[in-house]
Amino acid sequence: MTPDSVTGPRDFRRTLVRVLAVQLATVLLLWLLQAAFTH
Amino acid sequence: MHPINWIIVGAYLIYVVVDGIRRVKGTHELEGYFLAGRSLPWWAVGLSVMATQLSAVTMIGTPGQGATDGMRFIQFYFGLPIAMVVLGVTLVPFLHGARVFTAYEYLERRFNPATRSFTSFLFLCSRGASCGAIIAAPAVVFSAVFGWSLPYAVALIGVPTVIYTMIGGVQAVAWVDVKQMVLIVFALIAVTIVLLIQLPVAPGAALDIAGATGRLRSFDFSFDLTNTYTFWSGIIGGFFLMMSYFGTDQSQVQRYLASRSVPEARTSLLMSAYWKIPLQALVLIVGVLIFVFYIFERPPLLFNPAHESAVRQQAPAEYEDLRAQYEQALDEREQAALAIATSGENIELASEQFRAVEARTNVVRDEALSLAERVTGETPRDVNYIVPHFVLNYLPIGLAGLFIAAVLAAAMSSIAAELNSLATVTVIDFYRRWVKPQATDAHFLMVSKAATAFWGLVACVVATYAATLGSLIEVVNRFGSFFYGSILGVFLLAMIPFARGWAAFVGLIAGMAAVAAVTFGAPDVSFLWHNVIGAVTVVVVGILLSGLFGRSST
Numbered sequence: 257m258t259p260d261s262v263t264g265p266r267d268f269r270r271t272l273v274r275v276l277a278v279q280l281a282t283v284l285l286l287w288l289l290q291a292a293f294t295h
Numbered sequence: 296m297h298p299i300n301w302i303i304v305g306a307y308l309i310y311v312v313v314d315g316i317r318r319v320k321g322t323h324e325l326e327g328y329f330l331a332g333r334s335l336p337w338w339a340v341g342l343s344v345m346a347t348q349l350s351a352v353t354m355i356g357t358p359g360q361g362a363t364d365g366m367r368f369i370q371f372y373f374g375l376p377i378a379m380v381v382l383g384v385t386l387v388p389f390l391h392g393a394r395v396f397t398a399y400e401y402l403e404r405r406f407n408p409a410t411r412s413f414t415s416f417l418f419l420c421s422r423g424a425s426c427g428a429i430i431a432a433p434a435v436v437f438s439a440v441f442g443w444s445l446p447y448a449v450a451l452i453g454v455p456t457v458i459y460t461m462i463g464g465v466q467a468v469a470w471v472d473v474k475q476m477v478l479i480v481f482a483l484i485a486v487t488i489v490l491l492i493q494l495p496v497a498p499g500a501a502l503d504i505a506g507a508t509g510r511l512r513s514f515d516f517s518f519d520l521t522n523t524y525t526f527w528s529g530i531i532g533g534f535f536l537m538m539s540y541f542g543t544d545q546s547q548v549q550r551y552l553a554s555r556s557v558p559e560a561r562t563s564l565l566m567s568a569y570w571k572i573p574l575q576a577l578v579l580i581v582g583v584l585i586f587v588f589y590i591f592e593r594p595p596l597l598f599n600p601a602h603e604s605a606v607r608q609q610a611p612a613e614y615e616d617l618r619a620q621y622e623q624a625l626d627e628r629e630q631a632a633l634a635i636a637t638s639g640e641n642i643e644l645a646s647e648q649f650r651a652v653e654a655r656t657n658v659v660r661d662e663a664l665s666l667a668e669r670v671t672g673e674t675p676r677d678v679n680y681i682v683p684h685f686v687l688n689y690l691p692i693g694l695a696g697l698f699i700a701a702v703l704a705a706a707m708s709s710i711a712a713e714l715n716s717l718a719t720v721t722v723i724d725f726y727r728r729w730v731k732p733q734a735t736d737a738h739f740l741m742v743s744k745a746a747t748a749f750w751g752l753v754a755c756v757v758a759t760y761a762a763t764l765g766s767l768i769e770v771v772n773r774f775g776s777f778f779y780g781s782i783l784g785v786f787l788l789a790m791i792p793f794a795r796g797w798a799a800f801v802g803l804i805a806g807m808a809a810v811a812a813v814t815f816g817a818p819d820v821s822f823l824w825h826n827v828i829g830a831v832t833v834v835v836v837g838i839l840l841s842g843l844f845g846r847s848s849t
Binding site for chain 1: 369377503506507509513568576
């Protein structure tokens with residue numbers, strides 16, 4: 257069995273984009289917290 | 296603790312055992328007992344995976360770390376989401392599609408019996424010991440906080456877990472995990488709200504105070520191999536660690552092998568990818584808020600009540616002297632914090648003054664910790680007692696009981712998964728493979744339950760000794776990091792078509808040797824990098840040997 261037989265490259269890209277979007281939002285929030293309150 | 300809190304803790308323990316035993320239905324065959332008949336929905340598997348990974352240390356030690364060290368621990372998890380996505384399209388389809396009980400079973404089909412037996416043996420050694428360490432961590436805290444004897448605290452956590460895991464199998468483990476995860480998240484959110492209400496300053500000012508000491512610093516972009524918590528060690532080392540943990544550790548693999556299909560298995564892993572970092576951030580923020588809380592409420596000199604009492608009795612003069620210095624430093628720190636809250640444009644100056652007073656406070660506390668170590672002969676690990684002190688002294692009645700129940704839930708969910716996977720590997724990879732291949736399901740079920748009880752007993756005994764030997768927990772963790780990355784390397788090799796079994800076995804030994812060489816040769820290198828070194832060595836050695844000598848052999 258190959259990975260592509262259960263999930264096509266397009267599915268993978270879509271999933272990757274979604275997960276990365278959520279993580280980027282979280283990381284951005286943490287970055288803002290650090291930038292705004294670290295004096 | 297108030298009787299109502301004890302009633303809540305007692306009710307939780309009874310409910311968990313009853314709910315677990317209720318799941319006995321459908322576990323009369325081996326596939327039902329170990330894999331829930333491959334019928335679990337993705338959300339149950341996802342919550343179970345998250346609950347398994349969230350141990351009592353996460354509930355007690357991590358907020359304590361947030362209180363003393365700030366948010367930078369979050370970087371440890373930066374590689375996790377990428378690892379989950381990669382696993383979803385690589386190992387998950389391979390393992391789920393192979394219809395195996397254990398990850399190591401797949402290695403025999405792909406390579407040879409030696410590779411399977413060796414990797415499963417390594418799993419039993421490391422997980423058997425680490426299961427004890429998982430029980431020991433909260434048991435030590437409970438015994439110090441409530442004054443219980445250690446074996447009693449170990450039994451309180453271990454016995455109910457063994458009972459429901461032994462009777463209900465993976466169904467009980469997974470469905471109890473779901474409820475435990477809900478309880479844990481609820482308790483964390485409730486504590487955050489209570490903290491925000493109880494703080495005498497506005498949330499913005501609280502963050503200014505925490506930020507003044509650098510506790511809101513989540514990112515460190517320096518490339519330092521000796522520092523565990525940097526952006527790069529988290530994203531690279533963390534990626535390999537999470538790939539190894541979620542892709543090759545039976546306690547995790549067994550969850551998604553129990554899901555209905557490959558897409559559901561993959562979705563369950565993505566749940567961790569989405570929620571792990573936000574959840575971990577919440578845990579650390581609880582710790583940061585507790586730090587601010589104790590600026591305005593008088594903290595004890597030592598949070599561990601057993602150590603505080605020992606020092607007060609055995610070194611009263613030194614204790615009183617340090618206590619007086621600490622009180623004065625705390626007064627000054629509170630004034631400096633209030634100055635930040637009302638500083639307006641002069642926040643830089645106010646922060647500078649706060650940092651100076653905070654440093655003086657830390658000097659006194661460090662002296663107190665050294666005194667505690669001298670008097671008791673134990674490493675203080677006082678950070679683990681900050682959260683229990685806050686929970687028992689400042690949370691409203693009912694919520695304190697709920698939080699203690701959540702700590703027990705976090706411990707039990709991790710232990711249950713470990714016990715269940717230890718029993719599965721013992722029966723499937725050793726007993727059925729080498730001792731009695733042709734027995735009936737009824738016979739294997741009986742052996743599986745006996746194996747669960749056996750590993751439960753081993754874990755409780757290890758927990759009792761690990762606690763008294765303190766550093767044993769660190770030894771167990773270090774021992775695990777010797778081969779975690781190497782086992783991942785073997786599974787990665789399995790996906791390369793021309794890789795040969797004997798080359799994988801030699802690669803595994805080479806990977807472990809490389810990690811051992813780094814551990815002893817360069818002890819300052821953070822353990823997160825060991826996973827990278829192990830995995831890369833196995834893959835490179837395996838490919839080279841297979842390419843050079845493997846064409847005519849298997």
